[in-house]
Amino acid sequence: MADLTPIIIGVGEASERIDAPDYAALSPADLAGRAAQAALDDAKAQRPLAPELDLIAAIRQFEISGPKAIAPFGCSNNFPRSVAKRIDANPKRAILEPVGGQGPQHLVNELSQKIAQGEVGMALICGSEAISTIRHLMGKGESRDWAETVEGDLEDRGYGVDSLLDRDLASHGARAPIQVYALFENARRGKAGLDRAAYGLEMGRLFAPFTQVAHGNPHAMSQEVFSAEELAAVTPKNRLVADPFPRRMVARDQANQGAAVLLTSVEKARAMGVPEDRWVYLHGGADTVERTPLDRVDMAAYPAAALASRKALEVAGVAVKDIALFDLYSCFPVAVFDVRDDLGVAADDPRPLTVTGGLPFFGGAGNNYSMHAIASMVRGLRATPGAYGFVGANGGFLSKYSVGVYSTQRAEWKGFDSKALQAEIDGWTPPTTAPAEALSGTVETYTIDYGREQPAGILVCRTAANERFVAAVEDPALVQKMIEQEPLGAAVTCTRDDKGRRLAVSLGA
Structure with a gap:
């Protein structure tokens, strides 16, 4: 050598x-x-x-x-x-x-x-x-x-x-890793064509073997073994922190x-x-x-x-x-x-x-x-x-x-x-950003942030011309609609608030 x-x-x-x-x-x-x-x-x-x-x-x-x-x-x-x-x-x-x-x-x-x-x-x-x-x-x-x-x-x-992070995301509520990664994760779910339950189980299947490795590691902070179903199940001990993540799916x-x-x-x-x-x-x-x-x-x-x-x-x-x-x-x-x-x-x-x-x-x-x-x-x-x-x-x-x-x-x-x-x-060509006047489109990806006093939504959308924009969902009725219905691909209409942010005022097919 x-x-x-x-x-x-x-x-x-x-x-x-x-x-x-x-x-x-x-x-x-x-x-x-x-x-x-x-x-x-x-x-x-x-x-x-x-x-x-x-x-x-x-x-x-x-x-x-x-x-x-x-x-x-x-x-x-x-x-x-x-x-x-x-x-x-x-x-x-x-x-x-x-x-x-x-x-x-x-x-x-x-x-x-x-x-x-x-x-x-x-x-x-x-x-x-x-x-x-x-x-x-x-x-x-x-x-x-x-x-x-x-x-x-x-x-x-x-x-x-x-x-590292776009100001537009931060101003609409996606400031921390858990919110931004939730946007990535739901984008992947949409690409895979899976509903929430199926994708939750896929995440569980990915991480269940990790728990077995941690079980045998003397330096691991958690040595409890979980099945895929246990990791995916939302319970009081495994609460949702940001859609689609239950607590056990994120870094400890x-x-x-x-x-x-x-x-x-x-x-x-x-x-x-x-x-x-x-x-x-x-x-x-x-x-x-x-x-x-x-x-x-x-x-x-x-x-x-x-x-x-x-x-x-x-x-x-x-x-x-x-x-x-x-x-x-x-x-x-x-x-x-x-x-x-x-x-x-x-x-x-x-x-x-x-x-x-x-x-x-x-x-x-x-x-x-x-x-x-x-x-x-x-x-x-x-x-x-x-x-x-x-x-x-x-x-x-x-x-x-x-x-x-x-x-x-x-x-x-x-x-x-x-x-x-x-x-x-x-040298990669970035996607086109929507102009300021664009206030409608369809949901490309999203998350619901459960870490606030009241849950709130964050949307990344595309206009009819395939231009990207970000919107916040703060109306409790619309957030509840996101919880109950599939947000991916949904039509969205927005308004502007006094800070220049886009706020969703309607969400649906």
């Missing part, structure tokens, strides 16, 4: 549940520090590795993921260096990655390239969330002091949330989890005495950024993820049939459906689509979930030498997709970049 071939040599995870006997209400930095130490230990090196780190990169917690985000108990001024301090490391560089669940895989792709070019000798990637602990302590009226000031440089890459953000990945070169691993049975190679990768939701011709599809997935497999020189282990980002069913279908994996394929249990069951550790997926993937591939694994990591509103193809099988570093893929995506 070439000396500068990049490899993963260690992975680590840390977690705690609020009902566990040893619950310690760890801060995000403490959870990430424990995971980082576990990754160093996992390498089984003959020499100390922490002093050899010359770069540490961290994923943002939700509480530092926007200019208006609030950290209730305070936070570090330099999160990656707070983690480095906990493992007695003092790397030359510290990076704080932009927002998005693609971040962990994107960093593996980027830093592998830097290692292969000789720019980085050894790098640690880490992240964590303590959302469950924050809510638990605040619910009891308790507080903690998690503020830290750490000296040292920080390469803060910014939030990276600009241009109440998690206390940290994970870390340790990368270096073959040359460095040998020098540090890391056994070769710890080595896992990145055979291929890709990173793409999708258009904003309303600029996509088909709101049921994720073509940027398809391009990234195919490119990563091409670079790796393997086909989908050669992949033994998958982890497809699973914040909502549509994120899995789209990539699974683009890859040509059949619904009845026996290969699990997660190695962790997925975000609704393992836990949606903010932007850091896929760090756990990579950690589980590395352990799974070490247990099946020569097999191939595929990690697909998603960020934003089906906005950013990063892919990695892994194996213990030796592979000379080929290098890759995604500039050509991104140029293709940027």
